[in-house]
Amino acid sequence: xxxxxxxxxxxxxxxxxxxxxxxxxxxxxxxxxxxxxxxxxxxxxxxxxxxxxxxxxxxxxxxxxxxxxxxxxxxxxxxxxxxxxxxxxxxxxxxxxxxxxxxxxxxxxxxxxxxxxxxxxxxxxxxxxxxxxxxxxxxxxxxxxxxxxxxxxxxxxxxxxxxxxxxxxxxxxxxxxxxxxxxxxxxxxxxxxxxxxxxxxxxxxxxxxxxxxxxxxxxxxxxxxxxxxxxxxxxxxxxxxxxxxxxxxxxxxxxxxxxxxxxxxxxxxxxxxxxxxxxxxxxxxxxxxxxxxxxxxxxxxxxxxxxxxxxxxxxxxxxxxxxxxxxxxxxxxxxxxxxxxxxxxxxxxxxxxxxxxxxxxxxxxxxxxxxxxxxxxxxxxxxxxxxxxxxxxxxxxxxxxxxxxxxxxxxxxxxxxxxxxxxxxxxxxxxxxxxxxxxxxxxxxxxxxxxxxxxxxxxxxxxxxxxxxxxxxxxxxxxxxxxxxxxxxxxxxxxxxxxxxxxxxxx
Amino acid sequence: xxxxxxxxxxxxxxxxxxxxxxxxxxxxxxxxxxxxxxxxxxxxxxxxxxxxxxxxxxxxxxxxxxxxxxxxxxxxxxxxxxxxxxxxxxxxxxxxxxxxxxxxxxxxxxxxxxxxxxxxxxxxxxxxxxxxxxxxxxxxxxxxxxxxxxxxxxxxxxxxxxxxxxxxxxxxxxxxxxxxxxxxxxxxxxxxxxxxxxxxxxxxxxxxxxxxxxxxxxxxxxxxxxxxxxxxxxxxxxxxxxxxxxxxxxxxxxxxxxxxxxxxxxxxxxxxxxxxxxxxxxxxxxxxxxxxxxxxxxxxxxxxxxxxxxxxxxxxxxxxxxxxxxxxxxxxxxxxxxxxxxxxxxxxxxxxxxxxxxxxxxxxxxxxxxxxxxxxxxxxxxxxxxxxxxxxxxxxxxxxxxxxxxxxxxxxxxxxx
Numbered sequence: 016x017x018x019x020x021x022x023x024x025x026x027x028x029x030x031x032x033x034x035x036x037x038x039x040x041x042x043x044x045x046x047x048x049x050x051x052x053x054x055x056x057x058x059x060x061x062x063x064x065x066x067x068x069x070x071x072x073x074x075x076x077x078x079x080x081x082x083x084x085x086x087x088x089x090x091x092x093x094x095x096x097x098x099x100x101x102x103x104x105x106x107x108x109x110x111x112x113x114x115x116x117x118x119x120x121x122x123x124x125x126x127x128x129x130x131x132x133x134x135x136x137x138x139x140x141x142x143x144x145x146x147x148x149x150x151x152x153x154x155x156x157x158x159x160x161x162x163x164x165x166x167x168x169x170x171x172x173x174x175x176x177x178x179x180x181x182x183x184x185x186x187x188x189x190x191x192x193x194x195x196x197x198x199x200x201x202x203x204x205x206x207x208x209x210x211x212x213x214x215x216x217x218x219x220x221x222x223x224x225x226x227x228x229x230x231x232x233x234x235x236x237x238x239x240x241x242x243x244x245x246x247x248x249x250x251x252x253x254x255x256x257x258x259x260x261x262x263x264x265x266x267x268x269x270x271x272x273x274x275x276x277x278x279x280x281x282x283x284x285x286x287x288x289x290x291x292x293x294x295x296x297x298x299x300x301x302x303x304x305x306x307x308x309x310x311x312x313x314x315x316x317x318x319x320x321x322x323x324x325x326x327x328x329x330x331x332x333x334x335x336x337x338x339x340x341x342x343x344x345x346x347x348x349x350x351x352x353x354x355x356x357x358x359x360x361x362x363x364x365x366x367x368x369x370x371x372x373x374x375x376x377x378x379x380x381x382x383x384x385x386x387x388x389x390x391x392x393x394x395x396x397x398x399x400x401x402x403x404x405x406x407x408x409x410x411x412x413x414x415x416x417x418x419x420x421x422x423x424x425x426x427x428x429x430x431x432x433x434x435x436x437x438x439x440x441x442x443x444x445x446x447x448x449x450x451x452x453x454x455x456x457x458x459x460x461x462x463x464x465x466x467x468x469x470x471x472x473x474x475x476x477x478x479x480x481x482x483x484x485x486x487x488x489x490x491x492x493x494x495x496x497x498x499x500x501x502x503x504x505x506x507x508x509x510x511x512x513x514x515x516x517x518x519x520x521x522x
Numbered sequence: 523x524x525x526x527x528x529x530x531x532x533x534x535x536x537x538x539x540x541x542x543x544x545x546x547x548x549x550x551x552x553x554x555x556x557x558x559x560x561x562x563x564x565x566x567x568x569x570x571x572x573x574x575x576x577x578x579x580x581x582x583x584x585x586x587x588x589x590x591x592x593x594x595x596x597x598x599x600x601x602x603x604x605x606x607x608x609x610x611x612x613x614x615x616x617x618x619x620x621x622x623x624x625x626x627x628x629x630x631x632x633x634x635x636x637x638x639x640x641x642x643x644x645x646x647x648x649x650x651x652x653x654x655x656x657x658x659x660x661x662x663x664x665x666x667x668x669x670x671x672x673x674x675x676x677x678x679x680x681x682x683x684x685x686x687x688x689x690x691x692x693x694x695x696x697x698x699x700x701x702x703x704x705x706x707x708x709x710x711x712x713x714x715x716x717x718x719x720x721x722x723x724x725x726x727x728x729x730x731x732x733x734x735x736x737x738x739x740x741x742x743x744x745x746x747x748x749x750x751x752x753x754x755x756x757x758x759x760x761x762x763x764x765x766x767x768x769x770x771x772x773x774x775x776x777x778x779x780x781x782x783x784x785x786x787x788x789x790x791x792x793x794x795x796x797x798x799x800x801x802x803x804x805x806x807x808x809x810x811x812x813x814x815x816x817x818x819x820x821x822x823x824x825x826x827x828x829x830x831x832x833x834x835x836x837x838x839x840x841x842x843x844x845x846x847x848x849x850x851x852x853x854x855x856x857x858x859x860x861x862x863x864x865x866x867x868x869x870x871x872x873x874x875x876x877x878x879x880x881x882x883x884x885x886x887x888x889x890x891x892x893x894x895x896x897x898x899x900x901x902x903x904x905x906x907x908x909x910x911x912x913x914x915x916x917x918x919x920x921x922x923x924x925x926x927x928x929x930x931x932x933x934x935x936x937x938x939x
Contacts, residue, residue, distance in 0.1 A: 327825060349827035358825065366825055369818035371885055380815055381826040383808045390808045398752055416754055434826065 017082075019044040019209050020178060025064055025076035034060045035074070036233045042178070042226075047200060047210045049224035051217070051250055053481070057233040058213050062180055066100050067093045081177075097177030101167045103186055107155045114138040114151035117170045141169040145199055161192030168199065179203065180211045185219060186313050197223050215311055217247045217518040229253040247518065248511075255481065255510035263486030264458065266465040270489060271302030273340070274473040275356075275442045280334035282322045292318045292329055294498040300442055300473035305464060307484035307505070308477045309513050310494035316477045317361050319494070320444045324358035325351040338441060352381060357440035359431050361447045361477075363424075367431040370420035374412060375401035377419050377430050382438045404433035408463060425456025432463060442473040449483065461487060481510045493517060544758045551757070552934045553879050555765075557894050560927075562768070564898060568905030575908050576901070579720075579783035582776060587698060587855060589900035590789040591616065591848035593893055595871045596878075597800045598837075598844035600892040603875050604804070605837045606817040606884030607656060607663035610868050611670030612845040615648050617864030618674040619849030624687035624859030627694060634694045642846050648674070649842020650835070657834035671868065679861045688858025698854035700788040702726065715782070724785030731777025735770035742766050789851055796844075801889040813837065817884030873920070874899050877927040898923070 020042040027035040035057050042048045052058050063069050065078065067087030078085045080096060087093040107116045114134045123134045138151035147165040155163060164184055171179055181200070185193040200210055200223050214220055220227060227239045229250060236253045239245055282293035292315050300306050310316050321328035323336055325348030336345045336354075343354040351358075360366035368377055378401040379386050386396040401415035408429040412422060419430050428448065435443060445464070449457045464487060468474055478484050484491055484505070491508050493501035493516045501516040548555060568576045575581055595612050602609045619641050626632040626640065652670050656663045704711055706725035715723035742762065749756040757765070780786060804810040815823040816830050824830045853859045878895030880887025899920065906916045 324825075325827070347829075348825060349829065352827045360822075360825060365819070366821050369815055369822055369885070371818055372814070376811075376815075380811075380823075380828075383811060387808050392806055392808060392811060394748065414753065416752075 017044045018042070018079075019081065020065075021079040022061070022065065023077045023079070025061065025074055025078075027060055027064055027069060027074040034233055035064070037076075038230065038233070038235045040228055040235060041238075042209060042211060045204065045207055045209055046225040047204055047212060047223045049220040049227045050211060050213045050230060051215070051220060051227060051254055052230035053254055053479075056230045056254075058230055059182065060233075061230065062100060062182065062211075062213070065093070065180070066090055066098060094174060097175055098180070099171040099174060099176045099178070100180040100182065101164070101171060101184065103183045105160075105163050105167055107163055107166060109156045110154065112152045112154055113142070113149060113158075113166055113169075116155055116166060117141065117151075117173050119170075121174065137173070138169070141172055144172060145169045146195070159192075161188050161196070164188065164192075164196060165199070168203075172203075176208060178209050178211065180213075182213045183215070184212065185214065185216060186311075193219065215518060217250055220250070221245050221247070231256050247515070251511050251514045251518065255514055263483075264462045264465055266305075266468060268489055270304040271471060273299050274302045274304075274338065275300045276335075276337040276340075277323060278335045278337070280319070280323070280336075281332065282318060282329035283331045285328065285330050288330065292497050293322060294496075296334075296494075296497075296499055298492055298499070300475055302471045302473055303468045304490065305468050305474045305476055305488045307488035307491040308475065308494055309481060309484050309491055309517075310479075311517060312479060314494045314517075315497040316494055317446055318497075320358055320446055320475070320477060323351075324348065324356055324444065327358075352438050352440070355441035356444070357381075357435035357438055357442070358444045359428075359435055359446060359448060361450065363427055363431050367434075368419050368427060371418060374405065374410070374415040374417055374419055374422075374430055374433075378404055378415070378433045378437060381434050385437065400437060401433075404429075404436060407436075408433055409459065423456070425452045425459070428452060428456070428460060429463075432460075436467075440472065442475065443467060444475040444477070446477045447479065448476065449478070449480070481513060484508075484513075485510065544761055547757050547761065553931055554891075556930060557877075557879060557891060557898075557927075558765070558769075561894055561898050561901070562772075564901050564905070568901060568908070572905060572908045576905055577779065579779040581904070581908075582779045583783050583787060585900060585904050586780075586787055586790050586793070588904065589896060590698070590793050591852045591855075592867065592870055592874060592900065593793055593896045594796060594844055594848045594851070595841075595867075596874045596892040596896045597796055597889060598841035599871050599875045600878070600880060600887055600889055601800075601804070601813060601837050602663070602841050603872075603880045603882075604817045604884060604887050605813050605834055606820065607834065607837065608872065609652070609663065609667045609670075609838065609841050610872075611648075611652065611667040611674060612841065612848075612871055613864040613867035613869075614671045614674035614678065615645065615842060615845040615864075616849035616852060616867060617859075617862070618648075618678045618681070619645055619846040620853035620859045620863050621678045621681045621687070621861070623694075623850055623853055624690070625681055627690060628687050634691065637694075638697075638850060641850055642843055645842040645844075645846020645849070646839050647842070649839040649845070652842070653835040653838030656838060657831040663838075675865075678863070682859060682861050684861055686858050686860045688856075690854060690857055695854050695857055696788060698787075698789050698851045701784045702786040702788060702791060704785060718782060720782035722782070722784075724781040727777050727786035728781040730786065731774045731781075734777070735773050738770050738773065739766055789855075792847075792851075797889065797893055804889050809833075809836075814885055817886070819885070870899055871896075873924045877924055879931060895927075 018041055020040070022038065022040040025035050025038045026033070038057065038061055040061065050058050064074050067089045070088045071086035085096065108119065111119070117138050118134050123130050123137065135151040142149060142151065145165045145168050147162060147169065149158065149162065155166065158166065168179070184196055188196065197219055200212065204210065212220070212223065224245070225241050227241070227245060227250060229236045231254060239249065276299045278297050280293055280296045281291065284290040284292050296319060298306070308316050308319070318328050322332055323345060326332055326346055327348060336343050338355055345351040345354055345356065364370060369380070375397055379397050383392070386393055386400055398415060404410070405412065405415055410426050410429040410433070412426060419427055422430065448464070449460055452460065464474055464476070476484065476488060485508055488505045490502065490504050491513065492499050493513050495517050503512070565576065595616065599609060599612065622644060623637050623641050626637045627634060648670070652666050655661045655666045704724050704726045711723045711725050714725060715721065746756060746762065804813070812823070812828045812833055815826070815828060816833050820830055849864065852863060856863070874896035875887065875892045876882070876895070877898055878887065878891030878893070880892065902920060902923065903916065906919065
């Protein structure tokens with residue numbers, strides 16, 4: 016077999032971060048090559064380098080494709096050469112038909128006039144190839160995610176694909192749809208299409224892959240050949256690595272009485288009513304305890320947190336939330352706040368802050384009653400509150416009248432924390448509290464979390480960074496596909512153990 | 523904003539680098555000062571080209587009467603726009619309520635107070651209906667209120683059967699054309715009238731002018747003291763006094779002019795009280811704060827426990843009530859309800875709010891800005907009419923002023939970023 020693609024010592028730096036460091040990847044013609052790695056390991060960055068999203072010159076290293084040096088300046092360049100990526104978030108226009116989507120940007124037109132007959136005809140042939148029994152005029156809207164994925168593949172085939180890249184293609188699929196998709200990959204392989212699949216699901220990787228490359232912390236760790244047998248243990252070990260340095264401040268770990276309990280929590284998708292997002296979850300948090308929720312992106316962690324916090328996500332929510340053993344009313348956000356909950360959102364810019372307003376404005380927002388009398392705000396009280404949290408959390412800013420949009424990520428996160436601490440919550444749910452924050456600020460956020468637990472508050476910490484969970488938590492729940500698949504004291508937990516719980520499909 | 527943070531480093535310390543401070547402060551607050559200077563410049567310009575007609579007491583009185591309903595609606599519109607929406611129906615609703623009042627009073631013979639209350643309730647109900655679709659069903663407000671604009675324009679026609687209905691009884695007309703009687707002894711007024719060489723002099727309105735000017739100075743000083751205490755970058759001392767002096771002098775001058783005519787029109791009192799209430803509501807209360815949060819980032823506001831749907835709904839109810847009040851004042855002023863009343867007035871109201879510095883995307887804008895914006899439009903309308911400029915050119919010029927104001931805003935923001 017000849018080598019179709021070779022990426023040599025690819026290094027890509029962003030300001031302050033080395034996203035990729037000397038990554039090597041060799042893909043042979045006609046194989047299915049799997050890339051495995053944790054969230055943030057650098058898989059997507061590598062694929063963006065390959066497809067020209069980061070153009071030649073913005074990275075170091077060389078890409079050899081079809082035996083020659085390739086310097087793609089944009090997605091168009093790489094697509095012309097037959098490299099096509101199908102992203103996790105599908106890039107289809109829901110209001111257009113299958114045929115319209117397949118030929119979008121590549122219309123079967125003469126002098127700007129589209130020949131619909133030809134488009135539909137060719138679409139039919141493509142749909143047959145991917146095994147999708149739908150009319151070319153069906154709107155994307157009316158298809159499930161699995162079928163949409165097949166349309167994406169048909170679209171790729173319409174462009175004479177030579178190297179098909181699938182980024183976590185089965186993340187949103189049911190099991191039988193996943194199986195169909197993987198079989199289709201094998202079929203395309205038989206027809207001579209080379210594929211790269213990015214996946215966390217090791218059973219799927221074992222099912223389709225000829226070669227596996229593992230990436231960790233921006234470097235390629237190992238390349239494994241299926242012919243020599245793929246061991247899941249080996250892949251997991253390579254994915255998580257071993258080094259666990261002393262990046263977490265010490266804490267006096269002593270959990271008190273049970274503070275919050277969630278019982279038999281079920282949530283359905285707000286639009287796709289047949290999809291159950293949270294499946295019968297029960298959990299508890301003790302006073303002074305930091306409880307982690309581990310899981311991959313899309314496993315339902317954020318949906319769980321938001322549905323508990325004032326039913327801000329989902330429909331047909333059932334189950335019970337108890338605080339101090341008594342049922343708490345969490346049916347609306349303001350009631351959840353009154354009950355003693357606080358939720359620090361994953362996306363602080365679009366969900367956590369009002370960027371055009373000041374630190375003071377944002378700090379008091381969730382508890383305006385505390386700085387007002389009979390509905391009239393007291394300026395001095397407001398400033399005092401904002402100053403108090405600025406000092407306590409060591410937010411670096413010239414004054415509390417600074418717009419939060421001008422602050423760094425770490426300081427913005429402190430403002431969000433200040434807003435919630437100002438509601439005097441009993442349980443704080445922190446969703447990816449250190450995402451996009453530099454190392455120094457991370458340590459400060461960890462110290463704040465420890466301080467909260469020392470005050471006897473319960474903390475639920477959702478994170479994709481497993482070392483962070485292991486370093487910070489007392490107890491960890493492992494979540495996968497909307498359900499808890501494991502629970503363990505942090506002392507007994509390891510990245511390998513968590514990862515293998517996630518990747519070993521149930522049943 | 524970066525310029526602001528630099529001047530902040532030595533808190534509550536003035537005097538050092540006053541000129542540099544002045545420059546950077548002006549740059550950071552270009553919009554506020556620009557608006558004020560634009561209004562003054564426009565007034566001076568028209569004062570000159572109309573040969574002094576603009577500032578004659580009778581014309582100033584007219585200026586207030588002509589623009590009162592625009593300003594009243596601009597108060598509600600500011601809140602709607604800050605919350606991230608728009609209301610295109612206000613002109614039609616205003617016309618409809620005026621028509622309703624005419625039918626109830628003139629045709630049905632209902633007492634005036636009952637009609638006024640009824641009309642305000644109807645306005646609120648109209649706002650509630652539109653707010654319901656916007657807030658609960660999340661239909662874009664542009665569409666809901668565009669529909670409302672057509673519906674109520676049609677309903678006014680239907681209600682009046684295409685005819686004008688009037689005239690109104692005296693006690694309804696005073697809503698708009700009445701004047702507050704002088705409470706001071708007549709001799710005092712006569713004496714002062716002699717002193718200023720005018721035919722009559724309303725001591726009450728002039729005293730109110732002095733009181734208002736005093737209040738402006740006092741409030742400014744109070745805010746300054748607070749800013750100094752917290753080390754907030756404040757305007758340089760010279761600028762503060764210059765601005766305060768100009769504003770208070772303008773207030774006194776305007777009230778003086780009014781005093782030498784027939785005194786304080788009722789509608790100016792209504793308008794003034796409403797401006798104060800809404801400025802207080804938006805800047806000093808919890809509900810006002812929540813409206814800004816809602817417009818600034820609806821999702822974040824919602825996740826902070828703010829009942830965003832209810833607030834949106836209330837913003838439209840409030841708009842409806844104010845549009846109804848404007849409708850009553852407009853009908854009282856014309857002394858008749860016509861099917862064409864309020865036609866395209868919504869555009870003047872919306873333009874006033876945007877000239878006043880509100881952002882289309884919501885979350886920012888001030889009551890005082892909207893009021894000044896409305897006056898800029900009003901003075902231009904009035905001045906150009908006195909000059910005898912045709913309605914064709916007037917529209918073009920107003921359009922260009924709106925565009926220039928918003929462009930100025932965007933240009934400044936880009937420069938700062």
